[in-house]
Amino acid sequence: MTRTASSTPPPDNERAAKRPKLEHLTSDSFKNGIFLAPMVRSGALPTRLMALKHGASLVWGPEVVDKAILHAERVIDPVTGVISYNGKTRAIFTTHPIEKPYLIYQIGSASPELAVQAAKTVVQDVSGVDLNCGCPKPFSTHAGMGAALLTNPDLLCEILTTLRRELPPHITVSAKIRLLPSQEDTKRLVERIVRTGVSALTVHCRTRNMRPREAALIERLREIVEFVEGLGIDIPVVANGDCQGWEDAKRVKKITGASSVMIATAAEANPSYVETTMIPSYLRLCKYIDNHWALTKFCISQFRSTRHEITKEEANNLKARIIKAKGFDEVTDLVGSWSGEADFAEIADIIGSRRPRPLLVDSESEEALQRVSPASEEGNSSDDGPPIATPPDRPNPEPPTSRAPLGPSWGARMPQPAIFTGSDMLTPTPTPKPISPFDSQ
Numbered sequence: 001m002t003r004t005a006s007s008t009p010p011p012d013n014e015r016a017a018k019r020p021k022l023e024h025l026t027s028d029s030f031k032n033g034i035f036l037a038p039m040v041r042s043g044a045l046p047t048r049l050m051a052l053k054h055g056a057s058l059v060w061g062p063e064v065v066d067k068a069i070l071h072a073e074r075v076i077d078p079v080t081g082v083i084s085y086n087g088k089t090r091a092i093f094t095t096h097p098i099e100k101p102y103l104i105y106q107i108g109s110a111s112p113e114l115a116v117q118a119a120k121t122v123v124q125d126v127s128g129v130d131l132n133c134g135c136p137k138p139f140s141t142h143a144g145m146g147a148a149l150l151t152n153p154d155l156l157c158e159i160l161t162t163l164r165r166e167l168p169p170h171i172t173v174s175a176k177i178r179l180l181p182s183q184e185d186t187k188r189l190v191e192r193i194v195r196t197g198v199s200a201l202t203v204h205c206r207t208r209n210m211r212p213r214e215a216a217l218i219e220r221l222r223e224i225v226e227f228v229e230g231l232g233i234d235i236p237v238v239a240n241g242d243c244q245g246w247e248d249a250k251r252v253k254k255i256t257g258a259s260s261v262m263i264a265t266a267a268e269a270n271p272s273y274v275e276t277t278m279i280p281s282y283l284r285l286c287k288y289i290d291n292h293w294a295l296t297k298f299c300i301s302q303f304r305s306t307r308h309e310i311t312k313e314e315a316n317n318l319k320a321r322i323i324k325a326k327g328f329d330e331v332t333d334l335v336g337s338w339s340g341e342a343d344f345a346e347i348a349d350i351i352g353s354r355r356p357r358p359l360l361v362d363s364e365s366e367e368a369l370q371r372v373s374p375a376s377e378e379g380n381s382s383d384d385g386p387p388i389a390t391p392p393d394r395p396n397p398e399p400p401t402s403r404a405p406l407g408p409s410w411g412a413r414m415p416q417p418a419i420f421t422g423s424d425m426l427t428p429t430p431t432p433k434p435i436s437p438f439d440s441q
Contacts, residue, residue, distance in 0.1 A: 024170035025058075025101075025127045030200035030236035030260055032358035033057030034249050037240060037264035038106040038132070038176070041295055042302060045082070045094045046286055048103070051267060052351045055246070057260070057359075058102050060176075061093065063132045065145070066109040066118035068092050080344070082289050083125055090292070095125050098348050104128040104174065108135065110144035110155065112162035119167055128172035131159055134204050136178075147178060147208040150189065157192050164197040172199035176240070179207050179220060186220075187227050194228055194235045201228075202262055205241035212265065216241025221256035238262050250361045260359060269304045279303075279318070280335040281343050287328045288340025297322050 036043065036051040038060035048059040072085035072092045085093040095103060105126040109115035119129045133156055135146030142148075149156040156175075164173045175193055180186040193201055203224065205216040218241055225237045236259035243252045249261040279300060286296040300322055318334075325331050332338070 025172045025199070027172070027199040027234065027236060029058065029172070030174070030238060032360060033260040034246060034359050035238065035260060035262040036060060036267055037262045038062055038104075038130070039264055039267075042299055044295070045096060045099075045289065046282075046291055047267075047299065048099055049096070049285075049347050049351070052099060052102055053347050055354075055357060056102070056267075057357075058104055058128075059099065060104045060106050060130060060262075061095070061126075063106045063108045063135060063140070063146075064093050064118070065140075065143075066107055066111065066114040069118050069121050070114070072121070077290065080289050085122065093122065094289075096289075097125075098351050100125060101127055104130050104172070106130040106132050106176070108132045108140055108145045109159060110149065112155075112159045115159050116162055116166045119163060119171075123167065123171055126171070128174060128199070129163060129167065130202075131156070131163070131173075131175045133175050134178040134208075136208050150177060150180060150208060153189050153192055156189075157196050160193065160196040160198055174198050174200040174202065176202040176204065178204045179217060181207055183220060183223060187224060190224055190228060191231060194231065194233050198235065200236045200238060200259075202238040202240050203258075205239065205256075218242065218252055218256055221258060225257040225259075236260060240264065246359075249359055253359060254361045269302055279322070283322075283328065283331060283335050284338055284340035285343045285347075286340075287338055288344055293325075293327050296328075297325065 034055065034057055036048060036056045036059040039047075040062045043060065043062045048056075048061065051059050068087065069085055069092055072087055075084045075086055076082070077084070081096055083095050083097070084091045093105075103126045105119070105122050105128070107115055107118050107129060109118065109131065115131065123129075131149075132140070132146050133149040135141070137146065140146030140148070144152065144155070149159075160173060160175055167173060173196075175198055177189070177193070180189060190201065190203075203221055205218045205221055206212075206214065207217075218239060221237070221239055228235055228237055238260045239252050239256045239258035240262040243249050243261050243263050244266045245263070249263070252258070252261050282300065283296065285291075301319055303319075322331055322334075328338075
């Protein structure tokens with residue numbers, strides 16, 4: 001996208017304020033935010049770009065096992081700037097410089113030495129490193145990683161301590177755990193973790209044996225948050241589990257007292273205004289950044305939202321056609337022209353110019369937010385939005401609003417240009433989920 005300089009630029013005091021450029025993340029970066037959770041396949045590059053475009057404060061990459069990245073070759077696409085860490089047959093991890101200030105790289109590891117080696121392999125392209133201590137999948141736990149670390153707190157804390165000691169101070173170190181069956185055991189583990197020097201701790205409010213269809217136990221988190229505060233350690237605690245979007249995040253934050261809220265399933269199913277009219281630009285973007293076709297159609301199969309322009313049957317037929325296609329060339333008639341460069345440039349411009357938008361729940365803070373929001377500066381009024389409540393019908397209920405999970409549904413939402421898209425690059429996933437039409441929201 002070509003930009004021409006203005007011959008008479010406006011005075012500095014008349015320029016539109018842009019989002020402050022982050023030099024590096026700190027513990028404060030994990031406060032009052034709404035984050036994209038680490039998700040295998042769904043949570044790679046295009047999805048992360050979309051989440052940032054629509055308001056995510058920080059984004060987590062999908063879990064990558066330590067050994068998988070150690071011998072990867074780092075390659076930069078000279079056209080798109082996409083950075084790929086390539087294994088022998090596929091890309092293990094992909095990123096782009098525009099997301100670096102907000103990107104947390106998640107490691108699956110059961111070895112302090114391998115965790116450090118893996119982190120140092122990608123450290124030039126990320127702003128933080130997170131240890132996965134909650135994945136219950138056998139491919140992770142059988143090797144002592146993921147949720148297996150919950151029952152091996154000595155090893156868990158040794159990995160975190162070693163990461164903090166060996167990584168540059170400007171790279172944050174954090175962890176993501178699950179609840180233990182006992183609240184007292186959970187607090188003992190949390191105390192050990194927050195004393196390792198981590199910048200933040202995310203708690204998925206389910207136990208290791210709980211499945212996604214079971215409601216998250218978010219009411220247990222407030223006691224943990226207050227416990228951490230009582231220790232006199234200023235470590236943000238992030239809530240994860242069953243949050244359906246920006247409005248619902250306020251409810252979760254109010255109930256739990258958490259510093260921030262992380263969204264997974266809802267963002268996978270509706271990372272934007274995910275309507276079928278978005279699919280063409282999604283496809284264009286994925287082809288432009290050379291996103292793997294299998295992952296592109298997997299992500300599309302997860303989209304679900306209200307349909308205003310075509311019927312449910314038409315939407316399902318469209319997705320079925322994409323799922324059956326064997327490559328981008330077979331869906332050319334759906335996209336018009338392959339102009340993914342313009343879609344990408346639009347995303348980059350929005351990420352680079354967006355304004356801070358903290359997740360606040362009390363009325364005074366909301367009023368302060370309105371005063372600095374783009375909508376209020378333009379003289380637009382905003383209503384209170386839909387009720388802050390998660391519908392009771394689990395799993396994956398339709399939220400009060402079909403708008404983007406990572407952005408507010410009221411007038412202070414960041415400007416929404418043309419609809420666009422996102423997807424991912426291959427990451428280790430021995431047990432992929434079956435492709436199904438839509439998923440939630």
